[in-house]
Each structure stands twice: as structure tokens, then as C-alpha cells.
Amino acid sequence: MTILRLSHVEVRVPDLELATAYYCEVVGLIETARESERVFLKGWDEHQHHSVVLTWEPTHGLNHFGFKVTELEDLDLYAARLKEAGVDVVRYGPDEWAPGHGEAIRFTLPSGHSMELVHGMQQVGNLLPLTNPPPKPLGLPGIAPPRIDHIFLTAEDVGGMTDFFVDVLGFRVTEQVVGDDGFRIATWLEVSHASHDIALVTGSNGGLHHFAWAVEDWTALRDAADVCAYHGVRIETNPTRHGATRGHCLYFFDPVGNRNEVFTGGYWVDPDNEPTIWTEAEMGRALFWYDGVVNQKFLTVHT
Structure with missing residues (x-):
């Protein structure tokens, strides 16, 4: 039963187009999917579908954040541990919450933050070939964090x-x-x-x-x-x-x-x-x- 690392954050933005332009052109993230009120982004060296979700709402701030788990069974094990601690858990099936998102459990922390554990997010690859890759792609815009x-x-x-x-x-x-x-x-x-x-x-x-x-x-x-x-x-x-x-x-x-x-x-x-x-x-x-x-x-x- 292992939590690997931070997987993604979902933040509120009152101007979706302005925020998308900033995160793509200044930060240098890559857009992987778009809906009417959500845009999905990732760093160039991330293989999973998204690590940042921009969601249109009238205010800014955090909607939820997620950590990646090693195995699908980990979701059941952590759900049981959370319920034992008196925490309600909501389960999302594969891609139910968002395209490419995988399977997840979501719960509310004692501080009121919404947290998620996720497994099986769609793997879209980084910007490098799997055979004889260079150290990094050329011509990346903005800051271009990996x-x-x-x-x-x-x-x-x-x-x-x-x-x-x-x-x-x-x-x-x-x-x-x-x-x-x-x-x-x-x-x-x-x-x-x-x-x-x-x-x-x-x-x-x-x-x-x-x-x-x-x-x-x-x-x-x-x-x-x-x-x-x-x-x-x-x-x-x-x-x-x-x-x-x-x-x-x-x-x-x-x-x-x-x-x-x-x-x-x-x-x-x-x-x-x-x-x-x-x-x-x-x-x-x-x-x-x-x-x-x-x-x-x-x-x-x-x-």
C-alpha cells in the first residue's frame, strides 16, 4: 500500500482563456484536453494525462488535489483506512471525473481540503521518444518545468x-x-x-x-x-x-x-x-x- 507522489491539482480560475494562455505560454505547460469549463495541462516530462486542471469559477483557489498510488488495490485499502478514521469516501470509476483521469477515491481532510488518491491515469507520454531520446525537447515555451x-x-x-x-x-x-x-x-x-x-x-x-x-x-x-x-x-x-x-x-x-x-x-x-x-x-x-x-x-x- 503505497502513495507515490503528488499527482495533480485542480485550481479555480475566473478567466479560463487568460489562465490557459498564462499556464501554456509563460509557465510552459502542455494542453492535453479541453472542455467548456475545464482545461487539462501537464509538464513536458510527465507521462500522465494531466497534473494541473483549470476549472472556470468566479473565484480563484484550490478545488482539490490528488496523489498517485502504486496499485489499484491501494484505493480499497486506503478507503478502508479512511472509513475507519471516520472519513467519508467517494469513489470515481475510470475516467468518470474527467477524461484520462483514471480511478480515484476522494475525501475531505479535517481542514476542509478535498483530497484524492488516483490510479491508472491515462499515459500520454512525455515529449521524448522511448528509443535513444535526447535529454530534453528543443524549443519549449516559457519556463517549461518538467x-x-x-x-x-x-x-x-x-x-x-x-x-x-x-x-x-x-x-x-x-x-x-x-x-x-x-x-x-x-x-x-x-x-x-x-x-x-x-x-x-x-x-x-x-x-x-x-x-x-x-x-x-x-x-x-x-x-x-x-x-x-x-x-x-x-x-x-x-x-x-x-x-x-x-x-x-x-x-x-x-x-x-x-x-x-x-x-x-x-x-x-x-x-x-x-x-x-x-x-x-x-x-x-x-x-x-x-x-x-x-x-x-x-x-x-x-x-
């Missing part, structure tokens, strides 16, 4: 949410910010042996802080900042480094208000590693190592 990397959510009870992910879903805590009162202010968790696949920070229930794509290295991160500046994209945080996860990052916003990140670096995690602890006084360094400062706007999100 894949989705992680998601960062807000919750009123970070400790309770963290325990749910650990006890019910088998995630492991890699880092945490612990307040002077002993409560967890922020946590980073993984299932893929990366520094984190999901992170939580104290805030409103149901909130999306950001979702992130992986890029190859610091040069690619710098180039991503160049692309954003060229297209007039609002950059929130210039290329810098996290203390927690040790990764390098760039934060910016899509044209409707969803916060994006490109991320590189981090470290490899073994299951028996002890979590790193950051004190409340050093939370600024945990998030932004060089400046050591977190302004209130960075912690502001929309549900």
Missing part, C-alpha cells in the same frame, strides 16, 4: 492535520516549525523520499498557499525569473533559498491570483530520519534563509 513538485496548504490546526497525514495516509514529517507554546506552526511531509511533497502552515482552513513545479537547477530558476519579468508576471519573492528543505525557490502569481512556485534542490529522506525542528523565532530563516524575514502578505492566502 513536472509538478509539491503543494502547500493552510489549516487552522496544523498539528491535527499533520497527525492525520502521518497516521491515516502514511506520510512522514521531514521538518516543522514549533511555536513557543509547543504547537506546530508549519510542517513539511513526504512520501516520495523528497524533502517534501506537501506542506502545511497555520492559516485559514481550506486555503491554498501555493503549488510548485520542479526545475533542474539554480540556472533554470534564474531563467524562470527572467521569463516572469519579460511577461510582466508579478514576482512575489525573487530567486532565493529556503532553510527548511534547503531548496531554492521563486514565487509568483498567475493572472487570476493563484500563487505559483518553481523549486529546485532539497535533499533525500530515509524513512527513519528524525524531523528537523525550527523554533518560532527562526521561522523567517526556515522559509527564507538569506533574509530571515517573512512578511504578512506572504502568509496571506485565499480559500
Whole structure:
């Protein structure tokens, strides 16, 4: 019974055409399918049908996110574990929720977020041949990240949410910010042996802080900042480094208000590693190592 990695996010956009143009031309994702109120996108090195779904709604924010499981039987096993924990589960058959989506179970987290576990999403291939491929395709537009990397959510009870992910879903805590009162202010968790696949920070229930794509290295991160500046994209945080996860990052916003990140670096995690602890006084360094400062706007999100 294994959860592999972050599979996809579905975000709300009040202007579907504008958001699609941004995610295709600036971020550099590939459109794989389109409906009247939904567009499906993926990174160039992702084999599955989609990793980002844009859904037209009057507001921006997160509708749901999903993680990929190894085997179809895992859905039954996790459904049983969730029901034992008192969580209602909705089952979707193959392609029932969306084209190419596969089979899935969906449930509501204690924070009100909608989460999914999915198996068997249609494999459409990356942009490389299976025989003697080059390292990457030429002529990719925009930032052109190869894949989705992680998601960062807000919750009123970070400790309770963290325990749910650990006890019910088998995630492991890699880092945490612990307040002077002993409560967890922020946590980073993984299932893929990366520094984190999901992170939580104290805030409103149901909130999306950001979702992130992986890029190859610091040069690619710098180039991503160049692309954003060229297209007039609002950059929130210039290329810098996290203390927690040790990764390098760039934060910016899509044209409707969803916060994006490109991320590189981090470290490899073994299951028996002890979590790193950051004190409340050093939370600024945990998030932004060089400046050591977190302004209130960075912690502001929309549900």
C-alpha cells in the first residue's frame, strides 16, 4: 500500500482563456484536453494525462488535489483506512471525473481540503521518444518545468492535520516549525523520499498557499525569473533559498491570483530520519534563509 507522489491539482480560475494562455505560454505547460469549463495541462516530462486542471469559477483557489498510488488495490485499502478514521469516501470509476483521469477515491481532510488518491491515469507520454531520446525537447515555451513538485496548504490546526497525514495516509514529517507554546506552526511531509511533497502552515482552513513545479537547477530558476519579468508576471519573492528543505525557490502569481512556485534542490529522506525542528523565532530563516524575514502578505492566502 503505497502513495507515490503528488499527482495533480485542480485550481479555480475566473478567466479560463487568460489562465490557459498564462499556464501554456509563460509557465510552459502542455494542453492535453479541453472542455467548456475545464482545461487539462501537464509538464513536458510527465507521462500522465494531466497534473494541473483549470476549472472556470468566479473565484480563484484550490478545488482539490490528488496523489498517485502504486496499485489499484491501494484505493480499497486506503478507503478502508479512511472509513475507519471516520472519513467519508467517494469513489470515481475510470475516467468518470474527467477524461484520462483514471480511478480515484476522494475525501475531505479535517481542514476542509478535498483530497484524492488516483490510479491508472491515462499515459500520454512525455515529449521524448522511448528509443535513444535526447535529454530534453528543443524549443519549449516559457519556463517549461518538467513536472509538478509539491503543494502547500493552510489549516487552522496544523498539528491535527499533520497527525492525520502521518497516521491515516502514511506520510512522514521531514521538518516543522514549533511555536513557543509547543504547537506546530508549519510542517513539511513526504512520501516520495523528497524533502517534501506537501506542506502545511497555520492559516485559514481550506486555503491554498501555493503549488510548485520542479526545475533542474539554480540556472533554470534564474531563467524562470527572467521569463516572469519579460511577461510582466508579478514576482512575489525573487530567486532565493529556503532553510527548511534547503531548496531554492521563486514565487509568483498567475493572472487570476493563484500563487505559483518553481523549486529546485532539497535533499533525500530515509524513512527513519528524525524531523528537523525550527523554533518560532527562526521561522523567517526556515522559509527564507538569506533574509530571515517573512512578511504578512506572504502568509496571506485565499480559500
